[in-house]
Structure formats: structure tokens, C-alpha cells
Amino acid sequence: MTALTVPDAHANDASPRPVPWRRMAWVTWRQHRFALGGVAALLGALALYLWMAGLQVHHAYATATACHPASSYACQNQVINFNTAYGPTTYTIATLLHVVPALIGAFVGAPVLARELETGTFRYAWTLGVGRPRWTLAKLMPLAIIVAAATALFSPVFFWYYQPFFADGSTIPLDPRLFDLHGVAFAAWTLAAFAIGALMGLLIRRVVPAIAATLAAVAGLLFVARLYLQQHYIAPLIAKNPFNPPVSAWIINGWWTKDGTTISQSTMNQIMNTMFRQIMPAILPKNVNDNDVKFYKGAANSRVLNYLTHHGYTQWTSYQPGSRFWPFQWIEGGWLLALSVLLIAATVWLVGRRAT
Amino acid sequence: MNVVEASGLGKRYGATWALRECTLAVPAGHVTALVGPNGAGKSTLLNLAVGLTAPTAGTVTVLGGRLPGSPAALDRIAFVAQDTPLYKTLSVADMLHLTRNLTWRFDLAYAHARLAGLGIPLKRKAGKLSGGQQAQVGLTLALARRPSLLVLDEPVAMLDPIARHDFMATVLAAASADGVSVLLASHVLTELERVASYLILLARGQVRLADAVDDLLATHHQASLEELALTYLRETPAEVTK
Numbered sequence: 001m002t003a004l005t006v007p008d009a010h011a012n013d014a015s016p017r018p019v020p021w022r023r024m025a026w027v028t029w030r031q032h033r034f035a036l037g038g039v040a041a042l043l044g045a046l047a048l049y050l051w052m053a054g055l056q057v058h059h060a061y062a063t064a065t066a067c068h069p070a071s072s073y074a075c076q077n078q079v080i081n082f083n084t085a086y087g088p089t090t091y092t093i094a095t096l097l098h099v100v101p102a103l104i105g106a107f108v109g110a111p112v113l114a115r116e117l118e119t120g121t122f123r124y125a126w127t128l129g130v131g132r133p134r135w136t137l138a139k140l141m142p143l144a145i146i147v148a149a150a151t152a153l154f155s156p157v158f159f160w161y162y163q164p165f166f167a168d169g170s171t172i173p174l175d176p177r178l179f180d181l182h183g184v185a186f187a188a189w190t191l192a193a194f195a196i197g198a199l200m201g202l203l204i205r206r207v208v209p210a211i212a213a214t215l216a217a218v219a220g221l222l223f224v225a226r227l228y229l230q231q232h233y234i235a236p237l238i239a240k241n242p243f244n245p246p247v248s249a250w251i252i253n254g255w256w257t258k259d260g261t262t263i264s265q266s267t268m269n270q271i272m273n274t275m276f277r278q279i280m281p282a283i284l285p286k287n288v289n290d291n292d293v294k295f296y297k298g299a300a301n302s303r304v305l306n307y308l309t310h311h312g313y314t315q316w317t318s319y320q321p322g323s324r325f326w327p328f329q330w331i332e333g334g335w336l337l338a339l340s341v342l343l344i345a346a347t348v349w350l351v352g353r354r355a356t
Numbered sequence: 357m358n359v360v361e362a363s364g365l366g367k368r369y370g371a372t373w374a375l376r377e378c379t380l381a382v383p384a385g386h387v388t389a390l391v392g393p394n395g396a397g398k399s400t401l402l403n404l405a406v407g408l409t410a411p412t413a414g415t416v417t418v419l420g421g422r423l424p425g426s427p428a429a430l431d432r433i434a435f436v437a438q439d440t441p442l443y444k445t446l447s448v449a450d451m452l453h454l455t456r457n458l459t460w461r462f463d464l465a466y467a468h469a470r471l472a473g474l475g476i477p478l479k480r481k482a483g484k485l486s487g488g489q490q491a492q493v494g495l496t497l498a499l500a501r502r503p504s505l506l507v508l509d510e511p512v513a514m515l516d517p518i519a520r521h522d523f524m525a526t527v528l529a530a531a532s533a534d535g536v537s538v539l540l541a542s543h544v545l546t547e548l549e550r551v552a553s554y555l556i557l558l559a560r561g562q563v564r565l566a567d568a569v570d571d572l573l574a575t576h577h578q579a580s581l582e583e584l585a586l587t588y589l590r591e592t593p594a595e596v597t598k
């Protein structure tokens with residue numbers, strides 16, 4: 001057993017050439033292929049579902065819009081019925097899809113370093129010839145690119161699925177509830193979630209807590225971006241009455257002023273309710289059926305607005321026009337990409353410095 | 357050439373010094389035993405030598421002045437950490453391939469021949485091997501890298517007597533036949549008796565003794581390494597209090 005000899009240990013004392021990336025790629029693939037398979041399975045299953053459900057939605061929408069003449073009451077009703085039948089489900093699906101980037105970040109990103117640190121294998125990997133920074137980059141870069149590319153391919157499927165609801169004006173691509181599920185944002189969020197996961201894994205050093213921390217961090221960041229950041233990407237436009245926002249606009253805020261001073265929302269509601277209660281009985285005919293009451297309410301409301309406008313009240317609306325969808329996508333994609341690069345660079349640097 | 361050279365080397369974790377004022381020079385061509393009770397700082401010294409951790413004080417160089425953790429040092433030092441951390445879900449063949457892909461030199465033929473000689477199946481997952489087999493795989497991977505310095509942290513602590521004997525025989529063969537310098541931390545003194553030609557005795561984070569075994573036995577009039585080590589370790593508390 002001990003007859004085998006090790007070849008001359010001092011044959012080559014020159015400083016070694018760096019280990020080639022191509023060889024390290026095999027290691028990354030071998031160690032993370034199941035995680036990547038999981039991503040492919042998740043996105044594949046979701047895409048298949050969206051495609052099958054989407055065919056139904058598109059068919060129903062085509063039937064509703066085939067109605068002639070389109071402006072007739074019956075035809076309008078068909079579109080409304082389409083919306084009530086399919087709207088809630090598609091909206092639920094969209095809400096659920098928000099967890100996909102966080103899941104990928106948590107289950108692909110967090111274990112990359114956490115598992116090595118938890119099981120002690122980092123002592124092996126970090127003392128091989130490749131060296132720590134190169135090893136870390138060889139792991140993180142290919143995985144980051146693959147998960148971002150996979151989600152980038154998924155985005156158009158979602159956009160197609162939602163297309164009928166953009167077409168009938170019930171929602172808009174800029175809608176914060178959908179904004180990060182298509183365009184470049186979905187892939188950018190996945191990339192950022194992966195980078196967050198990798199850093200969490202390094203800092204926390206245990207797989208399960210790192211997964212939990214990644215889910216929490218991504219959810220928090222998503223929450224902040226949707227509620228506080230997105231509306232400020234470009235200064236909103238402000239419109240004065242009479243303003244009929246284009247269907248594609250994202251309304252941020254509305255307020256009233258009279259003689260240059262802003263009136264609080266509660267005061268304004270009081271004024272408008274009082275006037276509504278005066279006007280509504282005056283215009284509502286007797287024996288009107290329930291469906292038509294809606295129409296008269298609308299009429300009463302526009303009379304209220306008309307009255308207010310002619311008596312010194314000014315209605316203001318701040319909004320983001322629908323044409324800003326792509327600029328917003330690039331802004332969001334840009335800061336998320338910058339964040340990801342920064343986090344991955346920090347991770348590589350910390351692995352190099354990490355004392356054990 | 358000295359395989360490890362330390363000067364005033366110290367490492368502190370929080371408020372505790374794991375290693376203090378460590379000055380030593382281990383010449384090449386020895387099997388060096390790093391001996392001391394648990395918590396004496398053995399692992400800390402090894403981690404410093406292989407570049408897994410950075411010193412808090414002083415300096416350490418390896419293989420004639422190379423910085424631990426630098427490409428030139430990583431290339432020539434093979435480290436088998438405590439409990440031989442292998443990727444448990446990878447097969448032995450994949451472990452070989454992984455190591456080959458993460459190092460500049462790797463003697464695959466040697467590794468295959470040695471594992472075949474040990475009867476360790478290449479297709480078996482590393483986690484499914486016995487403790488002794490895992491230790492042998494770890495050692496094979498390390499030797500197939502053709503290191504100038506082989507660093508082993510408590511390699512036989514978890515092994516049964518037969519596996520211990522086989523493991524040490526391999527280490528000794530590599531050292532005597534191929535001129536690999538070995539730095540071996542252990543508290544199993546009996547196993548070291550046969551193999552060690554240089555001794556470093558650590559206690560409470562400080563070097564108590566560091567010299568060639570023959571010289572030490574002669575100057576301290578002890579019959580065996582074990583007796584010498586035990587005498588010194590028992591004296592340690594007195595030395596600390598004085």
C-alpha cells in the first residue's frame with residue numbers, strides 16, 4: 001500500500017499560473033447543478049401554467065372584444081364580465097410571482113458559501129491552488145448570470161399572460177403591483193436576491209438562517225422599492241383640472257386647493273358628500289333598475305366636480321405617464337445591477353479577508 | 357530552507373490569545389509533530405501556516421519565505437483539516453476531479469492507483485465511506501497534489517487503531533521516500549513516536565519546546581517522546597504561575 005511514491009515535490013518552484021476559469025466552471029456546475037435544476041423546474045412549471053392559463057384568458061378576452069358594436073352597453077358588459085371572471089385570479093398569480101426572485105436568492109444564493117462554512121469544506125476549498133478570490137468569483141459569477149438569464153426568459157411569458165388586462169385598461173404595465181414582474185426588472189431582482197443571498201451566507205455561516213435572512217432582506221427591499229422609490233424615479237407630472245388621466249398613466253396622488261391653499265382630504269370629502277347627497281336625488285328618475293343606478297351616480301359625481309371647478313376649487317393630480325415604463329425599467333434594472341455588483345464584490349473581498 | 361518560520365506570532369480571538377509570542381523555525385525534511393493538550397493553539401498555528409487565518413501579531417512564512425495563502429504557497433502546501441472535510445454528496449471520483457480542477461498540479465494516476473490499492477470505490481459518495489476511508493481519501497487528495505509541505509490537523513483522532521497505523525504508514529512513506537515535509541498536529545502521542553523527527557510542544561498558546569526529537573531526548577534524558585511531552589505538559593502550570 002505504501003509502495004506508491006509521490007513524484008518529485010520540488011520539480012517546479014516557480015510561481016504557478018492561475019487555475020483556468022474553464023476548469024473551475026466544472027466545479028461550480030458539479031456542486032450547484034441541483035440548485036440550478038430546481039430553478040429550471042420552478043420557472044418551467046410556472047411558465048407552463050401561465051401558458052395554459054394564458055390561452056384561456058386570451059381566448060375569453062378575444063370573445064369579449066369580438067362583440068359589435070364595441071361601444072354598446074351589451075358589449076361593454078362583456079368586457080366587464082371578462083374582467084370579473086379572470087381579473088382576481090391573474091392578480092393573485094402576479095402577487096405570488098413576487099416571491100420567485102426571493103426564493104432563488106434564498107435557495108440558490110445563500111447556500112453557496114453558507115454550506116461550505118457550515119460543513120467545514122471551506123478549509124479544503126480555500127487551501128487549494130486556486131485561491132479564495134478566484135474560487136469565490138468562479139462560483140458566484142456563473143450562477144448569478146444563469147439565474148438572471150433564466151428569469152429574463154421568463155418575463156415575456158408573464159407579460160403575454162397579462163396582456164389582455166393591459167389591453168382592456170384594467171391595469172397598466174407601470175402598476176407597482178406588476179412592475180417588477182416583467183421588462184428587465186424581474187431578472188434584475190433575481191440577480192440582486194442572489195447577491196444578497198451569497199453575502200448573507202458568508203456573514204451568517206449557516207444554511208437555514210441564511211435562507212431565512214435572505215427571504216426577509218429581499219422582501220424588505222422589494223417593499224421599500226415599491227412603496228417609496230419607484231414613484232420618484234423621475235419627478236411625477238402634475239396636472240390641473242379638468243384632467244382626464246390617460247388610461248396608461250399611474251396616478252400617484254390627488255389633492256384640492258382653493259385660493260392657493262391646500263384643503264385637507266377629509267374636509268374635501270365632507271364638501272363633496274354633502275353636494276352629492278343634494279344632487280343625486282334631483283337627477284335620479286323613479287323606478288330605475290339597479291344596473292342603471294351606477295350610471296346616475298357617475299353623472300352626479302361629474303356634476304359635483306363641475307360645480308367645484310367653477311367655484312374656485314382646483315383639483316391637482318400627480319402622475320407618471322405610461323410612456324415612462326421603459327425608462328423606469330432601466331432605472332430599476334440599473335440600480336439593482338449596481339447593487340448586485342457591489343454585493344458580489346464585497347462578498348469576494350470578505351472571503352479573501354475572512355479569518356477563521 | 358525552513359518549511360515554517362514564525363517570529364513573535366500571535367493570534368487573538370476576541371479577548372483570548374489562542375497563540376502568543378510564537379517564534380520557531382521548522383527545517384525542511386522532517387515529520388514535525390505539533391503536540392499539546394486541547395486548546396493549546398495547535399489548530400490556530402496550522403491555520404496560520406496554511407493561510408486560512410491572518411496573524412494578530414508577528415509574522416509567519418512558509419517554504420522559505422512565502423506568505424501563507426499566497427498563490428506560491430497554496431500551490432506547494434496540501435492541508436488536511438480536522439475530521440477531513442470532504443464534500444459528502446460528491447463521489448470519490450468527483451472529489452478527485454474537483455481537486456484537479458482547482459489546483460495547478462494534480463497526479464490523477466497516482467490518486468487512482470492509491471485508492472485502488474486501498475480498495476476504495478471511486479463511485480461511492482464521500483459521505484458513505486467509513487471514517488478511516490475518508491481520512492485516506494483526504495490524504496490521497498493531498499499527496500496527489502505533490503506538495504512540498506503536507507499539513508495535517510488531528511488526522512487520526514477519529515480512526516480505529518488499524519486505520520491509524522495505515523494512515524501513519526502512508527504519511528511516513530511520503531516523507532521518507534519522496535522528501536515531503538510534514539507538519540502534523542495530534543494529541544495521540546503513541547502514534548507520533550514512530551514517525552516524528554521534530555517536535556513542537558504547545559501549551560496554553562505558547563511554544564514550550566521546539567527542536568529535533570533526537571536532540572530533545574538526549575538533552576532532557578528522556579527515553580521516549582511520550583515521556584518527554586508528558587513531563588513538559590505537567591510542568592506547564594508551574595511555569596505559568598512563576
